[in-house]
Amino acid sequence: MTHPAKAVPLHPGLPGAARGGTLALWAERRIGWLLVTPAVALIVALSIYPLLYSLWVSFVNYDFLVPGHAFVGLRNFAQIIADPIARSALVTTAVLCVLDVGIEFGLGLALALAMERPFRGRGLITSILIIPLFISPVIVGQFFALMLQRPFGPTDYLLGLVLGHPVTIDWLSGFPWNFAALVAADVWQWTPFMFVILLAGLSAIPPEPYEAAQIDGVNPWQGFRYVVWPQLTPMILLAITFRLLDAVKLFDVIFMMTGGGPGTSTYTASFYLYEMGFQHFHLSEATAGSWIFLLLTAVIVGFLVRRLLRAEAV
């Protein structure tokens, strides 16, 4: 004969056993929440709170030179939108982004294609090519400034030797050379990033489709256009998205090479906001500008991410 099952206390002799069991049960049910609580607290403290605080700052007066924090509505946003330097900085940012990322993509792709097939010394050359990635952008900026500064930098002298006549280009203060210099510095540093990602993408493409296409008689360009490119597209979008996210924040090389000059012609959005916020402490305007810049960037990046997801789905 069997007896019906009966609930037995875990530790019947101990007076707190029932309470302990309840506690354990409570903890078990909420263990997930308990585990994520520290992370959530950190995110709230370090991200959400500052974000909300910055939103508040952008709607009040928060300026070192003007006492008090009076509510000013959208005035800070309006002042940024009306500021011709802000608009020019935005245009400069866009121009430099397009030039930087475009050239880096072209060179990175060319390098990746050149390095795709194994050859003697490939590992060494790849290692050398990616060295610029490990250098701080501030150092890169200073390096290029020293190379290009007249008359001590060697660039004009070397160009003069090559061209056979004296070269007197103001690389850091003359338009359009200052833009060329900034692009050169950025391209030198970040082309390896494109190269590494695209090389990884190329290496992941299975050889069979290309071999089949070759049997069908396609030439190298057609093979690249119709076989490699479609399969490489997700990686291309990924690389461009990542680089674009970084390029819109361009600051270090501007700071080191041109200081935003001549005039404000090489102010980027980041440099403008830095000057506004951390050199002159017009914090509310700088914060409003940051929100505007964030929204504009979010639109572009959102578009790219959607394209990326679509490409991956295909």
Next chain:
Amino acid sequence: MADPFDRDDPALSRELDAWLRGDHSRRSVLRQMLIAGGTAGLGGTLGATLGARVAEAAVELASPDTPLGRVQAAAVKASTTGPTDGSAYRAVQAAKNFKGVTLGMTYEAGLQALEPRNFSGPLWQQLTGMNYNVVELSHPDQYAKPIAEHIAQSGAYDILDIEPDWIPSLADGGVIAPIDDYVAKHMNKADLEDYHPLFKFLPTYKGKRWGFFDDGDQWALYYRTDVFGDSKLQAAYKAKYKRDLRVPTTWDEYVETAQFITDQMAPKVYGAVHFPKAGSPGNQFAFLQQFRSNGGTFFDDKMRAQLASDAGVTTLNQMKAAYKASVPGNNDFDAVAAWVAWLQGKAAMLYSWPPTGRMSENYSQRDKAINFIPHSSVAGKVGYAVMPGGNGEMASGYVKALASDSANAEAAYLFMQWVTSPPVSLVRVMLPYTLRDPYRMSHYNSPDYRALWPAAKDYLSTLCEAANSGVVDIVMPGSQDYSLSLDQMCTAVWAGADPHAALTKAANEWNATTDKIGVDAQRTAYEQFKKLPGCYADHTIAKMGLAAHASA
């Protein structure tokens, strides 16, 4: 815990007296100081503290038979034995009550910061038992970081090295505190009177004193005596202009002379070199001095900017013409690049800060810290003059200011009083590497400073005279914004922008800054500024009848 620089310590006292007499080597005194520091550290609780103290205890002292060694000995003596009514002695005695306190002090990163690391910091530590923490900041951050720390109420800094023109903003913003009460309590007022009059008044604002002036950044003209004394050049000049070649006294003459020398001597020597690179900083100072020499005023009665005037256009055109006559690449030069070109003998004229004179004679380069500056090829061939137009910019300078959030305000004040006192500050303006420049009459008249190189007396006299006719930066709230607009305006013009259009744009930016701060508040500040000696060319120390002259 033993006083680390206790005059009652017989061994140390003997060593110090011997060094003051010049009997002992610098090394032996240093060693004794280190031992004293180490002994003091042993009284502490942590080995790490000992290590830090010993590491920070190295005072760099020159040989006592050199001019620098002699003034160092005098500074130590003034701090330890008096005269007992001297500000240095008083500060040290009062500071012993704060033994163990650590002072956070901001300094410009690099050469300027070497001075408190190598000299005043460790010596103060030895004299008082107080500790110090030198916070090195880039020049713009010397303005920005104290504000950020004040907003955060961190109390990170006790003593701030700031530009005089930042005083109104920092005082109104509550970042710095007035020191009048401490001056009354601790200072010998005669030491205030020892300041050159221009520098005595500069740290005052709204009737209060906001620090001690501590760096005489008075611009003067440095020129090559061998070029101006060249007989062939003189003859050619006379043939062309029907008058003698001379050091220019007006801005038009400066441009003309620079272009003439370039035409005659380039590429070996060019007429001049400048440093107009964006943010170097040079543009706002150069514009401000020349604009006022040309009769320009900053604001009208309604506080509208008056930059876009004939004086403004004339100034920019003169500057452009001078840069055209300069060393190739001039527009990319910062101050260091201009110095390099000058020291290499590539230019006949340079107007700049006072270290130019010391570097020209290779005095600065004797220290390894500044060996990135090339050896001078123009030593013994440099003359000194007040600026063309007569009004040289007192370009920046430094004031030692008391941070309002300091938890050790009195202790911090005492360091400020001691370090800027006549005997101690004389050492600091004579250290080869610090870029800290003479500002007291006792500096200009110091026999030891005058003995540093054959023409040092002329150098010091010229700096004194330049301060008599000098003009100061815009000492008003918003000076940072006004200066940035000028820098941007200038670099835009160097890159080809129309001067009048650039001046109009800058004026609009000035008006926006004024409106933002408040027109009435700025009008009050401007009225205050206009009372300051050196505000305009017709209101200099000399024009006010307050000129002070170095002794013959």
